[in-house]
Amino acid sequence: MTSGLWELVLQGTWVTIQLLVLSALLATAVSFVVGVARTHRLWIVRFLAGLYTEVFRGTSALVMIFWVFFVLPPAFGWQLVPLWAGTLALGLTYGAYGAEIVRGALQAVSPAQQEAGIALSFTPWQRLRLVLLPQAVPEMIPPFSNLLVELLKGTALVSIMGMGDLAFSGNLVRLALQESAEIYTYLLFIYFVIAFLLTRVMRGLEKKLKAGVVGRAPVRKADAEPKRPETAAVGGAAR
Amino acid sequence: MNWNGNAVSDFMPHFWDGLLVTLQVLVLGSLISFVLGLVWALLMRLPSRWVTWPVGAVTEFVRNTPLLVQLFFLFYVLPEWGLTFSPLTTGVFAIGLHYSTYTMQVYRAGIEAVPAGQWEAATALNLPLARTWTAVILPQAIRRVVPALGNYVISMLKDTPLLMAITVLEMLGEARLFSQANFQFTEPLTVIGIAFIVVSYLASLLLRALERRLVH
Numbered sequence: 052m053t054s055g056l057w058e059l060v061l062q063g064t065w066v067t068i069q070l071l072v073l074s075a076l077l078a079t080a081v082s083f084v085v086g087v088a089r090t091h092r093l094w095i096v097r098f099l100a101g102l103y104t105e106v107f108r109g110t111s112a113l114v115m116i117f118w119v120f121f122v123l124p125p126a127f128g129w130q131l132v133p134l135w136a137g138t139l140a141l142g143l144t145y146g147a148y149g150a151e152i153v154r155g156a157l158q159a160v161s162p163a164q165q166e167a168g169i170a171l172s173f174t175p176w177q178r179l180r181l182v183l184l185p186q187a188v189p190e191m192i193p194p195f196s197n198l199l200v201e202l203l204k205g206t207a208l209v210s211i212m213g214m215g216d217l218a219f220s221g222n223l224v225r226l227a228l229q230e231s232a233e234i235y236t237y238l239l240f241i242y243f244v245i246a247f248l249l250t251r252v253m254r255g256l257e258k259k260l261k262a263g264v265v266g267r268a269p270v271r272k273a274d275a276e277p278k279r280p281e282t283a284a285v286g287g288a289a290r
Numbered sequence: 291m292n293w294n295g296n297a298v299s300d301f302m303p304h305f306w307d308g309l310l311v312t313l314q315v316l317v318l319g320s321l322i323s324f325v326l327g328l329v330w331a332l333l334m335r336l337p338s339r340w341v342t343w344p345v346g347a348v349t350e351f352v353r354n355t356p357l358l359v360q361l362f363f364l365f366y367v368l369p370e371w372g373l374t375f376s377p378l379t380t381g382v383f384a385i386g387l388h389y390s391t392y393t394m395q396v397y398r399a400g401i402e403a404v405p406a407g408q409w410e411a412a413t414a415l416n417l418p419l420a421r422t423w424t425a426v427i428l429p430q431a432i433r434r435v436v437p438a439l440g441n442y443v444i445s446m447l448k449d450t451p452l453l454m455a456i457t458v459l460e461m462l463g464e465a466r467l468f469s470q471a472n473f474q475f476t477e478p479l480t481v482i483g484i485a486f487i488v489v490s491y492l493a494s495l496l497l498r499a500l501e502r503r504l505v506h
Contacts, residue, residue, distance in 0.1 A: 110487050206356075207357075211454070218359050231370060232367045235366065239363065
């Protein structure tokens with residue numbers, strides 16, 4: 052491979068990273084808003100949030116991307132720059148998965164904590180901010196870490212729309228060299244390295260957040276380990 | 291938003307063709323991932339590091355890289371090595387392989403959740419190793435993991451549109467072809483978007499029924 056082609060791959064990597072960061076931010080925002088809304092006391096809020104998750108989890112991310120690229124522009128008369136269209140489609144889809152993680156972790160916080168918040172006459176917002184989230188967030192990190200890797204793999208989908216990400220640059224190199232084994236092997240390794248770094252960063256973050264919770268709790272026995280949210284899927288099967 | 295009913299009725303014959311291919315990919319891909327995942331999970335339990343290390347590394351690699359790039363890899367690289375398959379076969383194999391790295395972990399969790407007493411009982415009954423697995427451990431392990439496997443079937447359904455990238459005409463491929471031929475994008479894409487929601491909902495109902503039968 053020539054240095055010009057490597058430059059192409061580097062540009063692709065940069066686009067993939069940009070897309071990953073932007074859609075991860077959007078997905079995080081969506082998952083917290085929708086996840087918290089699913090535990091709201093008004094049924095209509097819960098219902099709308101539930102509808103959102105079902106619709107966006109029910110359909111394929113790639114179909115969503117096609118929809119944002121082809122249906123939104125004629126329907127609403129405006130067109131997004133590809134980077135933002137990709138961010139929107141990925142952020143909304145993966146945000147729906149994230150909302151389930153947030154809901155699971157919030158519901159896994161012992162109800163006594165919620166009651167204690169009521170007894171101290173905290174407002175719902177204070178209960179959420181001061182009692183529930185500090186305990187629930189560390190529990191969300193492992194499933195969010197998995198979701199982040201899924202999101203990274205999802206960013207490859209935008210190459211189908213002709214956006215110049217890593218997978219797209221791979222196709223260009225294949226066309227230029229008329230040879231595919233080498234470039235696709237490199238591509239897979241680059242994705243793997245990014246995924247590996249992401250899981251490392253998330254593990255560090257988890258450790259840091261967990262330390263915060265234990266440090267703040269005055270008495271904590273070893274067996275008082277908080278329950279993992281039920282989003283891990285496998286555990287729930289045994290019952 | 292302008293909605294054209296004629297475009298929908300024109301698209302429907304193509305839609306059914308696409309749905310058939312999607313379901314075909316889903317069923318065959320699931321079978322491959324269930325079998326291959328079990329093979330990985332059993333290999334990972336062998337005592338030799340010469341087996342577990344390569345299997346662990348390869349599956350970890352496949353799990354952490356995008357299915358789309360894997361599809362491209364198989365689709366473009368295998369013919370260079372003299373192996374030519376139809377796009378559908380390549381796609382089914384790629385999706386089955388990708389998901390086998392997920393189901394493998396599901397099986398592992400299921401096997402580990404079988405109580406130690408079951409192993410001890412099998413030893414006490416002097417059952418040979420093969421029979422311990424087939425008659426004692428696996429029936430209990432697999433029963434436990436059916437719901438988790440079902441979740442992966444549903445996520446696999448949502449990954450089938452990726453096969454469009456290697457020219458398989460499943461639902462999204464049909465929709466794209468139709469859109470480009472008739473310059474109608476809204477209707478076909480919305481129809482298949484709803485179809486995905488409906489199919490995944492039906493699949494989840496089916497799985498829940500299966501789960502009830504198996505668990506109790």
